[in-house]
Amino acid sequence: MSAVAVVGAGPVGLAAALAAHALGLDPVLLEARPRTAARPGSRAIFVHRATLDHLDRVSPGLGESVFAQGLVWRTKRTLWAGRQVHVRTYAPTAAVPFTSLPQTAVEDLLLRACDAAGIRSVWGDPVQEVHSTPAGVRLRTEGGAVHDAGHVIAADGARSRVRAQAGIALQGDTSTTEFVVLDVAADVRSDDAERVFHYRHPGAGGRNVLLVPFRGGWRVDVQCxxxxxxxxxxxxxxxxxxRVLPQAPDPRITWSSVYRFQQRVADRFTDAHRRVLLAGEAAHLLPPFGARGMNSGIGDAVAAARAVRAGSVDHYARSRRAAAEANVRAAGAALDHLLATGAGRRCLQWAAATASPVWPRAGHWLDTAPYGPRIRAVGY
Ligand SMILES: Cc1cc2nc3c(=O)[nH]c(=O)nc-3n(C[C@H](O)[C@H](O)[C@H](O)COP(=O)(O)OP(=O)(O)OC[C@H]3O[C@@H](n4cnc5c(N)ncnc54)[C@H](O)[C@@H]3O)c2cc1C
Incomplete structure (x- = not known):
């Protein structure tokens, strides 16, 4: 019997396995996909400093490797109907609080660290049944394998089988507004990379557009x-x-998707026997704006391993659920701003755009509001 089984080898499951290993828990990692199956798209590209620090703690040098592979943009710019309302460039000497690279690249580095640590993993066999008792958890896979563990960290994503088997529901909303997301291949260099947000882009029919550079390309989000x-x-x-991305005049689209803002949190982050701990998207669904999904999920992963080690599962369940709810509130504030459905908010945004040349704080507000309030206090 393993002390911990981690279900799901996405970024959260890989981080949970590393964190459990670092605490001497000898985890086993169980993943539905075959190991060689490629995952598409850039998805979570913004890796926060707090996440890099977590990774360095669970596997010395890992956060630094992620940072070294990523790209840093030092200028953020916001425009209103094509006119600049805010720009800020950080000095090259300033400490950089993030790096930007595709989620797949982060996962590759995490998996390599798991291999280097000798963490056992089983691929290509989804967990199907979860039977939790006061003494531990028995997992049965589609292929008929049985894994017994003292605790299970469920990092099996948005449609978590483990969550369903534990009888835990997700509560919350999904917006009706759709967003289009595209990856455009490009050789972007840190020196001239900028994050640009356009309110009412004239070249996109007046839609809001977010452009974010990452190592290997541009991420384009368009609000329908x-x-x-x-x-x-x-x-x-x-x-x-x-018209939207003049930086890439002959754009090669490598991935596209359509998504809606999700603001959903599990009722409980643990089961009745305190043997199953939900982490990452198995526990909460958050929108891309604000980069809370993967970053807060890796925070969950590290906290879950610590809770298993310390026997503090209830504390984990309470504190990480509170963090997820704070993230949902922050995402809700971002969405209200982006949708601007009320006349009052539309007037406020227009007034801020008009005032920004003489009142820089108005432009600063327009620059930060699409991502919701900062929530470092809750530990991402
Ligand atoms: C279109 C799109 C765009 C996104 N953009 C952003 C963004 O810009 N910023 C951001 O922060 N986040 C973004 N995200 C979200 C981000 O990708 C997630 O937050 C992140 O992947 C969550 O990681 P996770 O490990 O919890 O789940 P996942 O990455 O979903 O990993 C779950 C793993 O569990 C495995 N699994 C599932 N069921 C089983 C089972 N029964 N048994 C064993 N294994 C199982 C899956 O195969 C998978 O490998 C985006 C997501 C999507 C879909």
Missing amino acids: RAGDDARDLVARAPEWLP
């Missing part, structure tokens, strides 16, 4: 308007993309 057909917007991307 009422009545838009998001799939049609994706299909017509070769026509509008050069």
Whole structure:
């Protein structure tokens, strides 16, 4: 019997396995996908400093490796209908609080660290049944294998089988507004990389557009308007993309997707016997704006391993659920700002854009509001 079984080898499961190993818990990692199956898309590209620090603690040098592979943008710029309302460039000497690279690259580095640590892993066999008792958990896979463990860290993503088997529901909302996301391949250099947010981009039919550089390309998020057909917007991307991303005049789209803002949290982060701990997207669904999903999930992973080691599962369940709820509130504030459904908020945004040349704080507010309030206090 293992002290801990980690279900799911996404970024959260890999981090949980490393954290458990660092605490001497000898984890086993169980993943549904075959090990060689490639995962598409950039997805979580913003790796926060707190996450890099977590990774360095669970595997010395890992955070530094992630940082070294990523790209740092030092300028953030916001425009309103094509006119600049805010710009800030951080000095090259300033400490940088993040790095930007595709989630797949982060996962590769985490997996290599798991291999180097000798962590046992089983791939290509989904966990199907979860039977928790006061003494431990028995997992049965689709292939018929049985794994007994003292505790299970469930990091099996948004459609978590473990969560369903534990009888835990997700509560919350999904926005009706759709967002189109595209990855565009490009050789972006840190020196000239900028994060740019456009309110009412004239080249995108007045839609809000976020451009974020990462190692290997650009991430383009477009907020659909009422009545838009998001799939049609994706299909017509070769026509509008050069107007939105002049940095890549001959754009090669490597991935596209359509998503909605999700703000959902599990009722409970542990089961009745305190043997199953939910982490990452198995426990909460958060929108990309604000980069809370993977970053807070890795925070969960590290806290879950510590809770198993210390026998403080209840504390884990309470504190990480509180963190997830704070993240959901922050995401809700970001969404309200992006949608600007009320006339009052639209007036406020317009007034801020008008005042920004003479009142820089108004431009600063327009720059930060799309991501919601900072929530470092809750530990990401
Ligand atoms: C289109 C899109 C864009 C995104 N953009 C961003 C972004 O910009 N910023 C951001 O922070 N986040 C973003 N995210 C979210 C980010 O990808 C997630 O927060 C992150 O992947 C969560 O990691 P996780 O390990 O919890 O779950 P996952 O990455 O989903 O990993 C779960 C793992 O569990 C495995 N699994 C599932 N079921 C079983 C089972 N029964 N048995 C064993 N294994 C199982 C899966 O195969 C998978 O490998 C985006 C997501 C999507 C889909």
